[in-house]
Amino acid sequence: MAPGESDVFIPGEFAPHRPIFHIGYHNSERNAPPTDIQYGNLLNQGFNFVTTPLTNDHFRERVFRLVQDHLAILKDSGDDGSSNFTTPGADPILPPLTPQDTSVFPSAAVNTYTGYISPWIDPCSPNRIISSISRQVLNLEINYANFCGIRSLILPGPTRDASKDGGIQGLAQYSRAVQEALTIGSRLTFLVHMPMYREPLAGLEVRTLSSVLGATPPREAGKEIDLYTAWDSWNHIRSVCDYDMRLFVALRIPKVMPEMALQNRWFAEPLHYLTIGPESFQFNKPGYPSLSKHHQNMIFTYMRLKNTPWLLLSDLGSDGQGTSEQPDTKSHDQFPSLAEAGDKVVKRSASTNDYLSYVRWLEMQQTPLPALESNTLTSFQDWLQSPLQPLADNLESATYEVFEGDPVKYNQYEAACIEALSEWKELGKPTSKEGVVVIAVAGSGRGPLVTRALTAAEFTGVPVEVWAVEKNPNAYVYLLRQNEAIWGGRVKVVKTDMRAWKGPVLSESPETGPVYGKVDILISELLGSFADNELSPECLDGIQHVMAKPHGISIPSSYTAHLSPIATPKLYADILSRYPTESTAFDTPWVVRLFAIDFVSQRVPGHEQIQQAWEFVHPIPESTLKGIEARRSGGVVGGGGGSMAGAAGANDHNSRFCHLTFVCRTRGVVHGLAGYFESTLYESQLASAKGQKVEISTHPERIDDKSKDMISWFPIFFPLKQPLYFPADSELEVSMWRQTDDTKVWYEWLVEAWMWVGESNRIKVGSSALCTSRKVACLM
Numbered sequence: 109m110a111p112g113e114s115d116v117f118i119p120g121e122f123a124p125h126r127p128i129f130h131i132g133y134h135n136s137e138r139n140a141p142p143t144d145i146q147y148g149n150l151l152n153q154g155f156n157f158v159t160t161p162l163t164n165d166h167f168r169e170r171v172f173r174l175v176q177d178h179l180a181i182l183k184d185s186g187d188d189g190s191s192n193f194t195t196p197g198a199d200p201i202l203p204p205l206t207p208q209d210t211s212v213f214p215s216a217a218v219n220t221y222t223g224y225i226s227p228w229i230d231p232c233s234p235n236r237i238i239s240s241i242s243r244q245v246l247n248l249e250i251n252y253a254n255f256c257g258i259r260s261l262i263l264p265g266p267t268r269d270a271s272k273d274g275g276i277q278g279l280a281q282y283s284r285a286v287q288e289a290l291t292i293g294s295r296l297t298f299l300v301h302m303p304m305y306r307e308p309l310a311g312l313e314v315r316t317l318s319s320v321l322g323a324t325p326p327r328e329a330g331k332e333i334d335l336y337t338a339w340d341s342w343n344h345i346r347s348v349c350d351y352d353m354r355l356f357v358a359l360r361i362p363k364v365m366p367e368m369a370l371q372n373r374w375f376a377e378p379l380h381y382l383t384i385g386p387e388s389f390q391f392n393k394p395g396y397p398s399l400s401k402h403h404q405n406m407i408f409t410y411m412r413l414k415n416t417p418w419l420l421l422s423d424l425g426s427d428g429q430g431t432s433e434q435p436d437t438k439s440h441d442q443f444p445s446l447a448e449a450g451d452k453v454v455k456r457s458a459s460t461n462d463y464l465s466y467v468r469w470l471e472m473q474q475t476p477l478p479a480l481e482s483n484t485l486t487s488f489q490d491w492l493q494s495p496l497q498p499l500a501d502n503l504e505s506a507t508y509e510v511f512e513g514d515p516v517k518y519n520q521y522e523a524a525c526i527e528a529l530s531e532w533k534e535l536g537k538p539t540s541k542e543g544v545v546v547i548a549v550a551g552s553g554r555g556p557l558v559t560r561a562l563t564a565a566e567f568t569g570v571p572v573e574v575w576a577v578e579k580n581p582n583a584y585v586y587l588l589r590q591n592e593a594i595w596g597g598r599v600k601v602v603k604t605d606m607r608a609w610k611g612p613v614l615s616e617s618p619e620t621g622p623v624y625g626k627v628d629i630l631i632s633e634l635l636g637s638f639a640d641n642e643l644s645p646e647c648l649d650g651i652q653h654v655m656a657k658p659h660g661i662s663i664p665s666s667y668t669a670h671l672s673p674i675a676t677p678k679l680y681a682d683i684l685s686r687y688p689t690e691s692t693a694f695d696t697p698w699v700v701r702l703f704a705i706d707f708v709s710q711r712v713p714g715h716e717q718i719q720q721a722w723e724f725v726h727p728i729p730e731s732t733l734k735g736i737e738a739r740r741s742g743g744v745v746g747g748g749g750g751s752m753a754g755a756a757g758a759n760d761h762n763s764r765f766c767h768l769t770f771v772c773r774t775r776g777v778v779h780g781l782a783g784y785f786e787s788t789l790y791e792s793q794l795a796s797a798k799g800q801k802v803e804i805s806t807h808p809e810r811i812d813d814k815s816k817d818m819i820s821w822f823p824i825f826f827p828l829k830q831p832l833y834f835p836a837d838s839e840l841e842v843s844m845w846r847q848t849d850d851t852k853v854w855y856e857w858l859v860e861a862w863m864w865v866g867e868s869n870r871i872k873v874g875s876s877a878l879c880t881s882r883k884v885a886c887l888m
């Protein structure tokens with residue numbers, strides 16, 4: 109169950125608010141950082157941060173000359189720099205920086221700047237001289253930035269992706285250079301500047317060091333573009349860098365928004381900046397800049413992230429150097445859509461302030477965060493929590509208080525009790541005790557379900573006898589006090605493990621001892637984020653013998669677990685960083701409010717995006733109960749072994765297996781499985797209301813229908829030890845097991861990627877290891 113124990117969710121802390129925009133200023137033409145006056149002006153205008161180049165044109169010219177001179181010497185000896193063989197002459201070494209090469213010097217303001225590495229380097233170049241010098245420039249600038257006290261650096265992204273023009277080699281070189289950068293700037297944060305996708309002829313082409321080799325072929329316009337190459341490159345870089353937590357993306361917003369699937373893909377990545385250049389803007393009739401509705405929606409969505417990306421306005425309007433322009437306070441509610449922005453629009457030259465005031469206006473257009481996105485709840489986004497073990501451990505009062513903060517779950521339980529009691533009366537069902545329906549709340553905690561059962565009885569006018577069974581000795585004290593203070597002594601409180609409870613005591617005398625009766629309605633809430641992961645099936649099996657036969661019912665009557673493969677690079681990085689000190693980090697099914705995730709599969713006929721793994725129904729058949737008893741007492745003839753070594757198999761009926769196929773249209777990477785659950789608390793027994801149910805659900809597509817706004821449970825995440833890359837049009841085959849050896853329960857999971865080659869042939873293109881939570885199993 110979630111939220112966790114350390115952070116207490118405070119209901120009512122719901123002051124409506126919008127995400128705040130943190131806006132930066134970047135001018136790629138700059139040769140030096142802003143002066144103090146310029147910086148002050150930018151801050152006064154409403155910017156929150158600025159970028160600075162680290163070196164200047166003097167340095168650039170020096171480096172270009174060095175490369176040109178060296179290539180000329182090589183040419184004379186018949187080497188063009190593309191050979192990988194050892195050459196007679198040593199490759200050039202960059203001389204150190206001189207005061208003429210940079211205008212950045214340590215100062216109070218410099219600490220707050222974001223450094224932009226020279227965009228003219230080309231570590232991807234197939235020419236070894238150019239890639240080597242590019243790496244040297246990179247390292248030199250990182251070192252110098254570090255010396256000056258700069259904390260964040262933007263790295264111009266790779267100039268080419270893997271697919272062609274020596275791109276694979278180039279990307280390997282680039283990724284290796286970034287890995288080195290992380291070592292050199294060991295306390296710096298790095299942002300790789302990536303386009304969302306490679307737009308044909310988008311933006312300004314920077315004249316890189318490679319230009320000394322001669323003209324590069326122009327990019328072909330009009331050809332069908334592969335939307336995922338830029339993401340692929342990013343995935344390559346961060347994989348080589350082992351998902352370093354100091355490596356982020358500065359994502360360039362395109363001119364034309366791509367399909368949602370690609371937007372969702374980037375949503376899951378560690379976005380630090382969204383950079384917006386002139387190409388993304390359109391102009392309204394009076395000539396003011398605006399963004400299309402698609403751009404706006406994408407920004408609004410990304411701003412819902414816990415770590416809201418910062419917006420970097422790049423090359424927008426005049427430099428702002430020394431200006432005292434004030435933000436424009438005019439209304440922007442007439443900004444047109446992309447379609448509306450026609451040629452007729454008057455193009456006045458927009459100033460930096462026009463763009464800034466537009467983005468500030470956009471900030472106010474965000475719909476206020478709903479109550480469920482309060483600060484407290486937002487802080488749970490993608491935050492890993494170890495699952496609770498309410499059976500093996502005794503929960504603290506604060507944890508119960510967190511559960512009790514969510515009324516939705518209790519409302520649904522109360523509705524289920526009302527239905528059950530009303531139908532009891534309507535159907536004239538027998539009761540196990542004269543004149544009263546006997547209810548037991550198994551695992552009562554601090555008693556909220558007891559209160560709801562009593563309320564339901566009052567509401568329906570059905571007389572009840574209520575028992576509260578709880579094994580936590582501390583919660584038992586609380587229950588006794590509740591009985592005195594709140595329930596007027598109407599509840600019989602028992603401190604015991606429900607599996608050892610003999611049932612409600614009907615009468616007791618010295619001669620006969622206690623005489624035990626039965627329970628008509630057994631209420632429990634022993635569900636975890638994956639339904640059965642807090643051992644509800646095992647506990648309910650153990651108490652089933654007290655249920656009246658055949659009419660006794662369980663609330664819940666059933667529950668199902670659901671799965672979907674997801675990309676969640678941030679969680680993967682988090683788990684990887686824990687692994688050195690927490691050896692079971694990859695074996696743990698984590699409870700987590702999954703947020704920055706991408707469902708990598710698509711819903712297609714016959715294959716849902718989130719699929720059911722298995723189901724548990726209560727009560728279980730009598731014959732199964734008898735079988736358990738026989739196995740436990742060694743009465744089974746034959747091998748005598750359960751499916752696990754050394755086990756009698758007494759809990760084997762609670763093991764499960766599923767094999768699910770998920771269809772992926774685009775290529776991607778999977779980091780693990782997201783798990784959800786649904787439960788039917790009560791299903792109508794009236795012929796006239798057949799199929800009517802009271803349910804709860806955390807299934808993202810169904811929660812709103814079944815238990816809207818329920819936050820009692822966060823999803824569960826089953827991690828893979830290694831990210832699994834898969835090509836477009838693959839199928840992810842997921843095998844999942846619920847395993848048991850009679851003393852504990854754990855899960856095992858395996859993900860394989862398969863691809864069709866021809867009409868009837870599939871080949872395996874990758875597989876995860878067989879993962880298991882056996883080392884952190886739930887103890888029965």
Ligand SMILES: C[S@@+](CC[C@H](N)C(=O)[O-])C[C@H]1O[C@@H](n2cnc3c(N)ncnc32)[C@H](O)[C@@H]1O
Nearest residue numbers: 498499511551552553578579580605606633647
């Ligand atoms: C998830 S909490 C629910 C508490 C409460 N019913 C509620 O909804 O707020 C589960 C409770 O069941 C108790 N519990 C778990 N296994 C039990 C068992 N075998 N016998 C008795 N109580 C058990 C735990 O101590 C805990 O109080």
